[in-house]
Amino acid sequence: xxxxxGLSGLSVVVLASVLSGCGDSGKNAESAGTxxxxxxxxxxxxxxxxASDQPNAxxxxxxxxxxxxxxxxxxVEDLSVEDEGTFNTKFKTAVASGDVPEVFANYGGAAFAEYxxxxxxxxxxxxxxxxxxxxxxxxxxFENWKFPDVPGTYAVPYEFYAIGIFYNxxxxxxxxxxxxxxIEEFEAAAQKLKDAGIVPMAxxxxxxxxxxxxxxxxxxxKMGGQIADDIRNRTAKYNDQPFxxxxxxxxxxQQKGFLGDNIVSIDVNAEKNMFHTEKTAMHMDGSWYIGxxxxxxISDKVGFFPFPYYGDKPENKDVWMGGAGGAFSIxxxxxxxxxxxxxxxxxxxxxxxxxxxxxxxxxxxxxxVKIESDPAKVDPLTISYSEAFKDATFKAxxxxxxxLPQMMDTVRNGIQGMFAGLAxxxxxxxxxxxxxxxxx
Amino acid sequence: MxxxxxxxxxxxxxxxSAVWALITLYxxxxxxMSSFKTTDEIYSAPFKLPSLYSFSNYARAxxxxxxxxxxxxxxxxxxxxxxxxxxxxxxxxxxxxxxxLKFGNAVLLYFLLGIMIPVHTTLVxxxxxxxxxxxxxxxxxxxxxxxxxxxxxxxxxISSHMRGIGKELDESAALDxxxxxxxxxxxxxxxxxxxxxxxxxxxxxxxxxDLIFAVIFISDKSMFTIPLTMLTFVAKSLTxxxxxxxxxxxxxxxxxxxxxxxxxxxxxxxxxxxVKE
Numbered sequence: 001x002x003x004x005x006g007l008s009g010l011s012v013v014v015l016a017s018v019l020s021g022c023g024d025s026g027k028n029a030e031s032a033g034t035x036x037x038x039x040x041x042x043x044x045x046x047x048x049x050x051a052s053d054q055p056n057a058x059x060x061x062x063x064x065x066x067x068x069x070x071x072x073x074x075x076v077e078d079l080s081v082e083d084e085g086t087f088n089t090k091f092k093t094a095v096a097s098g099d100v101p102e103v104f105a106n107y108g109g110a111a112f113a114e115y116x117x118x119x120x121x122x123x124x125x126x127x128x129x130x131x132x133x134x135x136x137x138x139x140x141x142f143e144n145w146k147f148p149d150v151p152g153t154y155a156v157p158y159e160f161y162a163i164g165i166f167y168n169x170x171x172x173x174x175x176x177x178x179x180x181x182x183i184e185e186f187e188a189a190a191q192k193l194k195d196a197g198i199v200p201m202a203x204x205x206x207x208x209x210x211x212x213x214x215x216x217x218x219x220x221x222k223m224g225g226q227i228a229d230d231i232r233n234r235t236a237k238y239n240d241q242p243f244x245x246x247x248x249x250x251x252x253x254q255q256k257g258f259l260g261d262n263i264v265s266i267d268v269n270a271e272k273n274m275f276h277t278e279k280t281a282m283h284m285d286g287s288w289y290i291g292x293x294x295x296x297x298i299s300d301k302v303g304f305f306p307f308p309y310y311g312d313k314p315e316n317k318d319v320w321m322g323g324a325g326g327a328f329s330i331x332x333x334x335x336x337x338x339x340x341x342x343x344x345x346x347x348x349x350x351x352x353x354x355x356x357x358x359x360x361x362x363x364x365x366x367x368x369v370k371i372e373s374d375p376a377k378v379d380p381l382t383i384s385y386s387e388a389f390k391d392a393t394f395k396a397x398x399x400x401x402x403x404l405p406q407m408m409d410t411v412r413n414g415i416q417g418m419f420a421g422l423a424x425x426x427x428x429x430x431x432x433x434x435x436x437x438x439x440x
Numbered sequence: 441m442x443x444x445x446x447x448x449x450x451x452x453x454x455x456x457s458a459v460w461a462l463i464t465l466y467x468x469x470x471x472x473m474s475s476f477k478t479t480d481e482i483y484s485a486p487f488k489l490p491s492l493y494s495f496s497n498y499a500r501a502x503x504x505x506x507x508x509x510x511x512x513x514x515x516x517x518x519x520x521x522x523x524x525x526x527x528x529x530x531x532x533x534x535x536x537x538x539x540x541l542k543f544g545n546a547v548l549l550y551f552l553l554g555i556m557i558p559v560h561t562t563l564v565x566x567x568x569x570x571x572x573x574x575x576x577x578x579x580x581x582x583x584x585x586x587x588x589x590x591x592x593x594x595x596x597x598i599s600s601h602m603r604g605i606g607k608e609l610d611e612s613a614a615l616d617x618x619x620x621x622x623x624x625x626x627x628x629x630x631x632x633x634x635x636x637x638x639x640x641x642x643x644x645x646x647x648x649x650d651l652i653f654a655v656i657f658i659s660d661k662s663m664f665t666i667p668l669t670m671l672t673f674v675a676k677s678l679t680x681x682x683x684x685x686x687x688x689x690x691x692x693x694x695x696x697x698x699x700x701x702x703x704x705x706x707x708x709x710x711x712x713x714x715v716k717e
Contacts, residue, residue: 045659052675053504079659083674086655089563093656097567269679273483288677297480 042337043075044345045101047094049087049326051080055291059361060349067348074341080105095120100331102342108144108155108327109396111405116147116154119332123152127343137352137369141324144396155327156350160368161286162322162389163217163307166293166381170301171198171281179303182311183221190258193281201282202260204271205419208412211250213321214284215415216397218246220319221309225393228401238411238431247415247424254419264420286322287366290381294363304381306388322394324368402435410434475685482681497686507687509662510669515694517579517665518647521586525643526636528587529594533632534624536595537602538610548599554592563656570657577660585657586647594639601635602628637702644698666691 046064050057061078068076079101081087087105094100100120106112115121128135138157145155167179172189175196180186190200205211219227223242230236237243253259260266260280275283276296283289284307293302309317328350330342348354355367360374364382366389375383399407411431418427474482475497476490485491501507535541536548566585575581605628613623629636651667658664670687673680 049676052672053500053680054675054678057675077659081655081671082676083671084676086651086671089652090655093563093567096564097571099567099571268677270483273480276480277484292678 040337041073041075042341043077044103044334044338044341045077045079046103046345047087047091047101048078048080048103048105048328049082049084050105051078051082055362056358056365057082059358062361063349063354063357064345067345070348071341071344074345076345098333100333102331102334102338103328103346104331105158105326106155106329107325109400109405110147110403112145112154113147113150115329116145116150116152121154121329122332122334122339123154124156124330125151125153128153128156131347134347134351137371139368139370141368141394144324144400145327145329155329156346157324157327157368158350159288159325159327160323160366161288161325162320162366162385162392162394163213163284163286164320164385164388165201165305165307166275166283166285166289167303167305168275168278168281168298168301169303170298171278174198175281177281179305180308183308184311186308187253187258190253191256194257199260199274199280200258201284202266202271202274202280203263203284204266204268205259205263205416206265206267208409208416210268210271211415211419212397212399212408212412214250215246215411216395216399217284217307217321218249219243219398220321220395221307221316222246222313224313224316225319225395228395228398231398232401232403234435238435239425239428244424244428247418247428250415251418251424264416286325287385288325290364290366290379290385291362293381294379302381304384304388318389318392320389320392320394321397322389322392323396404435404438406438407431407435471685471688474681475689477682477685479679479681482685497682498690500683501687501690505669505672505683505687506661506664507666507669507690510664510666511691511694513663514648514665514691517582517586518644520579521583521590521647522640522644524583524587525590525594526640529591529639530598530629530632530636531624532591532595533599533602534628537599538623538628539620548595551592551595554589555596559589559652563652567656576657577663578657579663581657582653585653586643586650590643590646594643597639598632598635601632605631641699641702645695648695 048060050060064076064078068074079090081090091104091106094104095115106115106121112121116123139160141157141160142153142155144157145153147154171193172179175193175198177189177192178185180189193200203210203214219242222245227236254263260271260274266274271280272283272285272292274280276298278298293299296302306320328346330339330346334342350369352369352371355369356371359365359367359371359382360377363377364379366382366385373382373386397408399411402408414422414427414431417430418424422430470486473490474486476493476495477485477497481491532551536544536551541547570576570581609627609631610623613627618627649667650665651671654665654668658668666687670684673683673687
């Protein structure tokens with residue numbers, strides 16, 4: 001027995017030294033590389049949400065690799081993780097311990113203002129101004145990273161989205177339905193589809209952002225882009241009549257079966273599955289879905305149209321829910337060579353050439369910059385998307401303009417509650433009650 | 441009459457066991473079935489047998505995502521951490537439970553406090569500590585952290601079992617000229633085997649499945665553990681369940697091996713200390 005213990009003890013020591021040896025050898029190789037390069041190596045870390053095997057993530061990693069080859073003196077350590085919860089844990093731990101990666105992804109909005117104020121993210125306005133060739137290609141999408149009480153621009157967007165409706169051309173033909181332009185036409189089309197035994201536009205409301213998006217789109221179409229400022233300035237209330245009207249309309253769509261059965265119990269994956277298996281004719285989604293549509297079993301049947309507008313509000317026809325999605329910030333603590341390297345990398349991965357490359361690898365997709373798309377290499381959905389929003393103004397989800405970050409969850413949950421049985425007036429009141437309670 | 445009732449009870453017991461076995465085994469069967477399906481098929485026909493037995497999910501898991509390497513990493517880290525926990529834990533328990541130190545109980549209480557610290561509250565200080573010594577992407581860092589976090593529970597488990605062994609054993613061993621090291625190695629350690637095996641399996645399971653420390657401290661792809669590797673199938677708007685299920689199937693094989701080896705001891709170990717023999 002003693003021998004056995006001795007052995008296991010020994011094996012612990014041996015294994016530990018073998019394993020730690022592995023780790024060390026990596027470090028040695030790195031320092032050897034430094035000597036070869038003949039200069040001081042700068043190491044920067046990036047934390048993005050581009051870590052999966054999906055084309056958008058691999059295209060980004062290709063560009064980072066290319067950057068490394070062009071800049072042998074810069075070592076880029078990639079800490080990226082795509083899953084939202086895990087990403088947040090990693091980012092928040094990094095912020096709390098004061099060791100934020102030099103380049104990191106975020107989504108801006110009111111919730112990010114605190115990070116800008118505390119210097120977690122660096123003000124990039126000088127860098128943007130000093131290189132017009134690079135920043136000039138951007139669309140006007142920096143809104144989410146500019147804050148009333150801190151001057152500056154705190155990130156450079158790399159994602160762009162716009163919400164519209166994807167539809168199954170075959171099912172539309174089967175039910176003898178035309179692409180609707182107005183909401184009134186949309187309701188008539190939905191009724192026809194429903195009569196033909198097809199779910200018009202399934203909604204996976206188990207994921208509360210699904211209803212949140214539908215709500216935001218309808219609010220934009222009903223009240224125009226101005227409503228975002230009204231919410232920010234508190235000149236509008238969540239239980240004003242137009243908001244209740246929107247909620248009532250959503251509820252009536254649910255009751256008529258336009259959104260499917262038991263919508264609160266199915267999630268977005270199941271919703272997409274219904275679209276891919278031709279159980280539902282329409283799928284409201286962002287431009288990020290273009291790539292997935294191309295890989296789906298119904299790829300040759302999918303078409304796209306902008307979200308319909310209210311017939312009596314044609315002035316809001318071109319207000320879209322959309323804007324910049326993810327963006328890259330540079331750590332406020334980065335200094336000297338690290339700062340320079342981080343800026344260099346940031347400019348490289350967000351250059352128009354890089355965006356063109358991302359579009360080619362993904363065979364489509366829309367980006368926050370003006371780029372020429374090559375129709376031979378880019379899918380028709382992207383082309384029709386880009387055509388459709390040429391004259392659009394973009395607004396993010398309504399509640400993201402609210403200075404109270406809690407309102408995102410409150411409104412989304414309120415909508416889910418309404419779909420689960422609450423009256424629209426009560427749901428709207430519960431949202432406004434939360435505002436009043438928090439402001440007290 | 442009494443016999444009939446007994447028989448009825450017996451068959452009820454069998455029925456209950458069969459249902460229970462089904463409930464327990466079903467997730468495994470579901471995982472195995474789904475590992476052959478595409479993600480769309482998992483959603484549209486979750487309970488049906490796969491329409492096609494394709495190994496493409498396994499190929500993606502093993503070769504594209506590097507699951508083999510990840511299993512090696514997880515297994516290596518888990519086994520080294522677990523052996524360290526057992527070695528240090530049983531030695532500490534021996535001193536605390538058998539040698540009658542003056543402040544033995546206070547020290548034991550101090551160790552037990554460790555059980556009550558939630559892992560997440562330690563992340564920030566740990567991160568500071570580890571980046572202070574440049575310890576990211578280092579197997580030794582992981583082993584040290586896991587060992588530290590699992591020692592308290594192992595000591596709790598092993599020392600309470602050791603207390604249950606009669607003191608007379610020590611005395612008669614001492615009479616025969618047995619020193620403390622030999623007493624530990626040849627007498628107490630083997631007698632504590634059930635508790636040790638339990639500590640072993642619990643620590644191993646936890647470390648093998650852990651995500652949080654790996655997420656924070658490992659970024660080098662060649663060092664990814666199993667849960668980290670599976671995360672590469674989680675994209676922003678799409679989760680590829682097919683390859684995830686395939687990864688699960690592949691990664692539970694080593695667990696089954698470990699469990700089969702220790703099974704008998706674990707089961708008796710779980711009941712150890714429940715009654716005084």
